Amino acid sequence: MLRYIIFAPLAGAAINWLIGRRLRSEAFSGAVACLAVAVSTVIAFMLAFGAGGALHVNEPNNTTPVLDHIWTWLQVGNFRADFGLGMDRLSGIYALFVTFVGLLIHIFATGYMHGDRGFYRFFAYLNLFMFSMLTLVLADNFLLMFVGWEGVGLCSYLLIGYYLDRPEASAAAKKAFIVNRIGDWGVILGIMLIFFLTSQAGRPSISFFDKPTMGVQSALSYFASLPAAEPFTLNMLVAGGVTSVAILLFIGATGKSAQIPLYVWLPDAMAGPTPVSALIHAATMVTAGVYMVVRCSAIFTHAPMALFIVALIGAATAIFAATIGIAQNDIKKVLAYSTISQLGYMFLACGVGAFVAAIFHVMTHAFFKALLFLGSGSVIHGTHHEQDMRRMGGLRKYMPVTFATMLVGWLAISGFPLLSGFFSKDEILWKTWSAASAGIPSWYAKTLWAVGAVTALLTAIYMTRLMVMTFWGKERFREAHAGGQADEAHAHGFDEGVKPHDARTASVDDRPHHAPGEHVASAHDEHEAHTPHESPWTMTVPLVVLAVLAAFGGFIGVPYALSGGKIPNYFERALEPAIAHPPERIAETGGASAMEQPQYEMLSPKPQQVDGAAPLSVGEGAQGEPIAERIPKSDEVRTELLFTGISVLVALSGIAIGWVMFMTQPLRKMPRLLEEKYYVDEIYDAAVVNPIHVVAREGLWKLFDVSVIDGIVNGLGSGVRELGGVIRYIQMGFVRSYAAIILLGALAVIGYFVFHFIKVPGF
């Protein structure tokens, strides 16, 4: 059954690619794509909440994942990777929100992409993305997860570069893929190290789950069964043990989830259509890194050094991106940096061991960020492809539904009390502060908390700025288009009065590319020029649904301190069994430096223990005892309430500061350093990209290949050729001299063999 969740979108993609391209019918393509995702959604909900399902409410202790083995993909030696799926509580939650949010965004896109020439192609890619994303979260082993991992990267590549004729789109697409590839390097090596370590322990595996009928043991339960965490030293990063695995995987997460230092692709990725930004670059794909870290919680909890770094990177990214976000003028760029910042929050949560809180924030973020992105898409659509907030303003009376829904999203992300973002963000901040008791140095936890709190303040400020610049104040959209940033789907040529389409209209009519100008032209027929308008129902309905979720989605995870136990924390109760418990102790640092020892001997796995015990699924609670909600002590509750109060204060003051600053002066000049994004792209170009190019071109190719090796090979002939220029004559000389050398050489070699080893018995 599980397989249909992934195969339905795949079929949708295939149908759209093969049949949709011939039919060229928006109704057909849109219906196929939405239907395919709807099928996935329905099956995902059935499997999650149905009898025996991963998230069945009446069976809180049922932690057996739903498995579906499709075929054995790769089996060489004792390495085995199945094409098999598994839905446990973690992947269940992911599958639910991915399919559901995905469905809403598909519906939205049928309205947003209306009139686009590549309509079928867009939906084929979008469905292919759903296939990859669901493969990623439902895979039952690391290698298949990696298939989804790279698959979403590919779809992201295709969709960022969707506007084929725009050079910045194809540059952004390439950048996204390559930066992700750097991260993928870490993931694939991490998988190898996992296989290496489990092999050392005598139970080679890369599976997430036990599959007893096929003799597959979970690799994660091996890590979970390790008696002690690795020492908290920097050596462990390169020691080839659990910490190294965690760091390699985390390198992948920084790529996919846009963390420092690999975040640079995400802002550029906004060159893709807005539904893509909402689906891939906000709600789903970018949270894959968080998914992987939480999936590997058994590994990370045994690697305190890795957790330390995860928290560090997360917090640093959160505040870094927030400061950039505050100075951007492109509405999608603000949201992009906001996404990076919020992803930093999630990793901060992971880093302090609050895996449940991280996933909770992933989910609420999927709701409110998808909402904000779709809202911005609606704004862009309604203002005829304007993305620069400096040319918006006062839109609330033209686009009431968009305004109202985005209002909810704004308050949710800012942490306004009782909206979804409030609960999840508050939980992360509280868990960060209280992490001091969980083995993390107290000063570190408090610093992280402070960074998180300042980020929350900045978040509220820049979101308020975005809302104020867009929906309040003077109506600036009638002003002439002067300079400014590129507008999506709005070929530059159109503004310049050129018809960019003409140059290539001649050949084929059915080529799959977006025709710039087309969409805009049709829009102009229907509306007066440059007057914003509300979007069609296909776009506003998803907005409303998402607004409801963004408003009330938080109530499934209300912390005990707030509810006093009256509302159970469904989310924590559901997810807790899927999270590995931290080991009780940390291994002593031995006298010898870890570097000097063979890398893999640092671990002292006890395979006999593992073999003896019943195979332990990661998700299983300790010996299957009922998982009760932990009831905190009353003074703990009081502190938590205090911190909730602080969070509320931070959120409200952020909104207030933003309101005061930008209502009066919406076009307030922001610091140049922030506006220019700290010049990180320029620094990367100068420090990494260009040197590699120069070395490759001048050093390796022109100097070494052409001059040194060919110089030696061509010998004198080469020099003569360059001087002479009588090609025919030289080539004759070239052949002749080399023929002679060959002959001499061969004779010498044969002679050597024959004369030196002539004393062979029997010869």
Next chain:
Amino acid sequence: MQQYLLTILILTPVAGMLALVGHSFAPYKRETHYRWITLGFSVITFAVSLLLLQAAHTNFSSFQFEQNVSWINAISARYHLGVDGLSLWLVLLTTLLVPISILSSWTSIDKRELSFYAFMLILESAMIGVFVSLDLLIFYLFFEASLVPMFFLIGIWGGERRIYAAVKFFIYTAVGSLLMLAGIIVLYVFYQTFDYTVILGAMRSGQTISALTKGNQTLEFWLFLAFAFAFFIKVPLWPFHTWLPDAHTEAPTAGSVILAGILLKMGTYGLMRFNLTLFPSISRIMAPYIIILAIIGIIYGALVAMVQPDVKRLVAYSSVSHMGFVVLGMFSFTEWGMQGSLYQMLNHGVSTGALFLIVGMIYERRHTREISEFGGLSMSMPVFSTFFVIASLSSIGLPFLNGFIGEFLIMLGTWMTEIIRYAWIATMLAGTGVILSAVYLLWMLQRVVFGPLKNEKNARLTDLNYREIGLLIPLLILMLLMGVYPRPFLDLSRASVETVRSRVLHTESGGSYTVERLNPQGVSPNR
């Protein structure tokens, strides 16, 4: 029938060649007839080669379809053919790529058709011969015989610098194969036979070269090098690679496809078939150094490919990188690495073959391969662009396409190997080649396929016709199939690879074998 199958396979193209020549005397002949005749015979060859799969139930754990008759009695040279898991898929790859490359020459070859197609058929016959020969002498003859038609293919139908490229190609590879000939003769001196299986049997029973030379490994070392040089040049392993960009770039499309798809594999196949099994202890000693060269090649090839201004040259340099992977996996001496190595040979044939075909198609239309001349081809040639993107992704090693399986297995084998220390560093370095492959191919796609149409000439290009689509489709299907369901391919080569692996790992060489003894220094790139 069974024992003649391989001979039939070798002779069918020859028969085709004779038919071509015969047809040239026919009064009703036309230049266009030649390609049809050639296509017919190469398709028949492919069909016949599929019969090899009827031995699949044996898992090719031993040589199948063996034919072993005396050839030149005086020097006890034998005509000994056979196919096992190492060669099976390479034979099939050969018989598949030849008809495809003939179809690709359909309109692009417009001078001296008769000789072109005749050379193609001779080449096919020689290539099949290389993969199925079990006698060193006829192996050498086929190895050399493949050189001559390729020399003419480049030299007559090539690009502007074709003479230079052809001569360079010829000299490089001829030097290598002459060294191998010397090695073969020395082996003959010792064993009084050219028969590979007989020599191997003698070695297995204790008559190793070092035993025959009273424990002195020097000769064995030089013999290893004599064979290895021939194959290193053919692969080509860095730094013996500089003939390749010239030859690939100047060759006609069909020549590039065959050159990259099959001729390079003769090198890696030779290493696995002969070097590892005939000189196992030297192979172990040399493995760390060869691994270093392979890794340098992976990174070097990728970096140089990145800065090429010429599409075809870019693909050529990417071959250096990909073939580095093949050598790396082979010398890891693990099941993963060696299986991956063999698999990567097929992948490279399919993916790079497809890339050369695609580059050839655009060259035929625009008569240039300069990347800067293109841009925005997805507007004027959407079908072409789709194929180009998929073939590039396959070459990049995207999961569920073929390249991934090979590269992953090779890297896994490298990580798990005990032949070198700090294997994980080697793996990490090799992994950067995977990143770089995305860099150079996607950057190329960005400049060729995507972006605006900035050159008028590109706007009027016609998209692929049915012939061109038809010849790419089989490769496309293979890319998907080999990525999604690799097991049949891997299963049939498993037994043979295991035979080689156990031979290379578990053959004593006058003393007990330990990694430390052979390689006290390790190969840490840190030192």
